[in-house]
Amino acid sequence: MCLCQRRCYNILTSTFRLATRKDTKLAKVNYQYEKRQKELEKKRKKEQKEKLKQLKKNTQSQETQETRDTQETPPVQPPEK
Numbered sequence: 001m002c003l004c005q006r007r008c009y010n011i012l013t014s015t016f017r018l019a020t021r022k023d024t025k026l027a028k029v030n031y032q033y034e035k036r037q038k039e040l041e042k043k044r045k046k047e048q049k050e051k052l053k054q055l056k057k058n059t060q061s062q063e064t065q066e067t068r069d070t071q072e073t074p075p076v077q078p079p080e081k
Helices: 003-020 031-072
Strands: none
Touching: none
């Protein structure tokens, strides 16, 4: 059972318990809070993906720069006698 299912199950069971009592009102679900949490989670995941992309890009650019440096230097010839 994942976290979301567990949360929904807890909400439903607590609502049912409250509904069986005649003197209490039903608890309201705070949909705005849940929506905000989902948005924040999406934002975190997106930022992580962008960081990974940036790291990959930086490492690739460093590798290409190193290969360019090694290719541009002329080979050293031994001195003639």
